[in-house]
Amino acid sequence: MREPGQIRTSVVVVGGGPVGLGLAAALGTARIPTVLVERSHEVSAIPKGQNLTARSLEHFYFWDCADQLRAARLLPPGFPIGGITAYESLASQYWYAPPGRETVGDFYFQRAERLPQYLTETVLRNRVAALDCVTGMFGWSATDVCLGDDHVRVTAVADTGQAREIRAAFVVGCDGVRSLVRDQAGITSTGTDLGQRMVLAVFRSDALNRGLERFPSRTTYRVLHPEQRGYWRFFGRVDPAQTWFFHAPVPADATATTLDIHAIVEQAAGFAVGCEFEYVGLWDMRVDIADTYRHGRAFLAGDAAHSHPPYGAHGLNTGLEDAVNLGWKLAAVLRGWAPQRLLDSYPAERRPIAAETAQAIIDGIEADRAFLERYSPSGDLGEFERAWGGRTTGETPTASYEPHYEGSPIVSGPAGSRCSIRGQHAVEARAGHHLAPALLSSGHNVFSELGRDYTLIALTADVAPVAAFQRAADAMTMPLHVIVDTADGGRAAYQRRFILVRPDQHVAWAADQPPADPADLLRRAAGRAAR
Ligand SMILES: Cc1cc2nc3c(=O)[nH]c(=O)nc-3n(C[C@H](O)[C@H](O)[C@H](O)COP(=O)(O)OP(=O)(O)OC[C@H]3O[C@@H](n4cnc5c(N)ncnc54)[C@H](O)[C@@H]3O)c2cc1C
Secondary structure: OOOOOEEEOOEEEEOOOHHHHHHHHHHHHOOOOEEEEEOOOOOOOOOOOOEEOHHHHHHHHHOOOHHHHHHHOOOOOOOOOOEEEEEOOOOOOOEEOOOOHHHHHHHOOOOOEEOOHHHHHHHHHHHHHOOOOEEEEEOEEEEEEEEOOOOEEEEEEEOOOOEEEEEEOEEEEOOOOOOHHHHHOOOOEEEEEEEEEEEEEEEEOHHHHHHOOOOOOOOEEEEEOHHHOOOOEEEEEOOOOOEEEEEEEEOOOOOOOOOOHHHHHHHHHOOOOOOEEEEEEEEEEEEEEEOOOEEOOEEEOHHHOEEOOOOOOOHHHHHHHHHHHHHHHHHHHHHOOOOHHHHHHHHHHHHHHHHHHHHHHHHHHHHHHHHHHHOOOOOOHHHHHHHHHHOOOOOOHHHHEEEEOOOOOOOOOOOOOOOEEEOOOOOOOOOOOEOOOOEOOOOOEHHHHOOOOEEEEEEOOOHHHHHHHHHHHHHOOOOEEEEEEOOOHHHHHHOOOEEEEOOOOEEEEEEOOOOOOHHHHHHHHOOOOOO
16 A cells, blocks of 8 residues: 555666666666656766766667767867876876777777766756656655565655655665665675875866877876876866866875865976866775675665776766666566566676776776886886887777676576676677677668667578577567578678677677577576576
8 A cells, every 4th residue: 555655666766876867767768667866956067977988878879868968068079088198297208199999989889978977967867857757856865775575665855854755666776985775775895995085176277278289189188107106197178178177196184175286287287287276175095896786676886886996987887887787677577577586687797897897997006006116217218118118009908898798697608707897899799798780781780770678680581590589589478679681791790690689788699500499598588597
């Protein structure tokens, strides 16, 4: 029975930052009744979380708001989203411009974008507001989460003091690093305090723009200084005119009022930088990974599940992928074609990705520290120059960062494999990996033809295996969209004639021959069979 004042829904999402909004968009597009509880009426004005990967843009495409996101950017279309790395300061003769994410662009259906997180959140807030199935409660704070065997109850309190209870099948904590949902679900996290205080500043400066004209046009500038022990002094372009975002290591006892932020910016620049500060704040470098992403009917996503230094632009992008991964699985369970066991694959797939990402960031800081301790132009100059030159060769971190789910219980990956960030981008269709885009003979990209649930791509004229898949799916009431085409043209690069694609565009299974028992394969893909 509904209690007075109680709201009933299928999923309650606590926290309407970018990840909570992304999850609400994913659930709302799947027509799952969702309540989003967000304490702030306004989005935060700090332009962090700016680099969105090509993969994240695919999410916006499937949430039907990629065009709105591109329209909201501040930089001109095609502005290079790469970085410059310099030694000691931006005035140094030692610098390089490593290849950016464009090196892996062909493996994704959308292009990467760069815009302040508050604009990304605004686009998502607008998208969510247009979805009938989503109720946004902005200006409400979740204060209590109660987990039952067959439902959850979340108490939300408005700015006015009014309280409402929301009853749902599932709750997802997208409520950031100090997650209430994590605490109340009894989920512990394992963290390391890196013992480094950081300053974050937003400022306007024409002089900085002018001083950087000697470099190829880029959006980010990292300074490696021997005294900073591998932590970057980092400049990020917010708009083409004069707004900058800056972070740098500072002493442990620094406060926003005592810190001479202007001097730190000028040391990092290496030249006089007249600037007008709009914001100065401090934070501590920490790594924290929740020990599990699920407890019963409660889940964690985004910073509530994992937080790490903002190096490599992983936090928001990883959080959005959490939202997509969990979103389709919750929808499948709530629509009845998958058992709750499917939801166990969410932590199994996503937690190793966050843990390895955090470790890779720490390893990168330590490698930079070791470099700065070992090499110096004031020591052996020739040795330094050879080592500095060596930093520009070899594989970039972007090229080898390819999160995949080969070891997932719902993926038919190679025996003994595991879910990992370490892979290689390839067009070949491989179980567990992201599907690369390809043109169909219709002239459309396969991404614009994929279904919102599972899709079978059959590059064959043989109709019998396709019919067998369809019968097996129908018997399980599992929605299955089918794309039939030839294996000619660019599609030959998939190297497989049958590809089962998940709702999140990862490959569940791929082979040249049809399976002996399609039902068996689909049962695994829907979480009905343990591997
Ligand atoms: C300096 C810096 C630079 C960064 N740069 C990048 C980058 O380039 N690329 C990238 O991918 N990531 C970047 N990040 C990381 C990125 O900003 C975060 O990962 C991202 O904000 C996480 O989103 P979220 O929705 O999980 O959490 P949050 O953004 O923290 O949102 C949580 C939301 O929950 C709400 N909330 C909390 N508790 C409650 C409650 N009890 N009831 C209701 N609402 C609640 C909060 O108001 C907030 O809106 C950067 C971070 C920093 C600090």
